Amino acid sequence: MQANQPSVHIMHADAVMAAGIHALLAERGEFHLTLQERQPHGQAHARVIVADYDSGITLARQLSADRFGAAPRVLIVTQLDKEWQVRTAMDSGVHGYLLQGCSAEELLRAVQQLSQGMRYLAEAVTRCVADSLSRETLTGRETDVLQLLAKGCCNKSIARELGIGVGTVKTHVKGLMSKLEATARTHAVVVAAQRGLIGTGVRLPAPVPGRPGRGSGAMQ
Structure with a gap:
């Protein structure tokens, strides 16, 4: 490990994703990489931690509550792209948010920026957050x-x-x-x-022919 190489710990719950992220970053030779499965101790020395959605949020909350000084930066790599999901992650203290399927260049850019103390949001996520900030949140x-x-x-x-x-x-x-x-x-x-505020699998009530359905503006 070179002294100037930022340490990056990969703890994505999907083993295939973890291996892929490790391989892509290893090609660049810019980071000291550790995998949770093989080197769990690497988390303690990491500058950047790459995680799945649930692990990333849990870790970010723990770090903000329990750790003082230079805490590692948390980068989430996930398929989840709904407004509520992104806002929850950012409010929990996550520093970066990437969508699965991003390019190797974007992954590298995200890790580089987090290692320098900055934040990174995928372009689609940036639009999502910007749109959400213009709306009132539900109680x-x-x-x-x-x-x-x-x-x-x-x-x-x-x-x-x-x-x-x-x-x-x-x-x-x-x-x-x-x-x-x-x-x-x-x-x-x-x-x-x-908008991801509720599950997408809900079954909407079908209107009864000849009668206004529950979807009408009437307050029952």
Whole structure:
């Protein structure tokens, strides 16, 4: 190991991804590389740690809470690209965010910038974060209501589930629809799924022929 080589520890949970990242960085010869599977002690001396989404967030939170001085920089490499997922990572203290499938050049650039104390976000992620900053965020209770809306619950059911009044539910529904710029309840669920605020596998309620569906603006 050369004295001027930044130490990079790779602890991606996907063994194939970890090996691929190691191979790509090793070709450049610019870093001292360690793998979690073979050299777990490398984490203690790393300037940059490359991790999967869950491991990266957990590590970033631990480092911000437990470590003083020059903590390592955390770079996440993941397929997750939804607004909520990216914001969660950045709010947790992650310094870099790359999407799987990025070029070797972008991976190298990201690791270089983090090793120099900077941050790095993939271009698509940068747009995602920029867009999210221009929108109002949902409150915790609005998110709870949204999750139940996605399951097709009416206001009375949501009120029972959350232990709040129907009037309060209506207020939360109105608030989240405004923040999501949705024209109907079903539209709010679709927008939220597209932004990663809820799972994309939710089954939206189908309208009954001749009757307004739950997606109408009516507050039940």
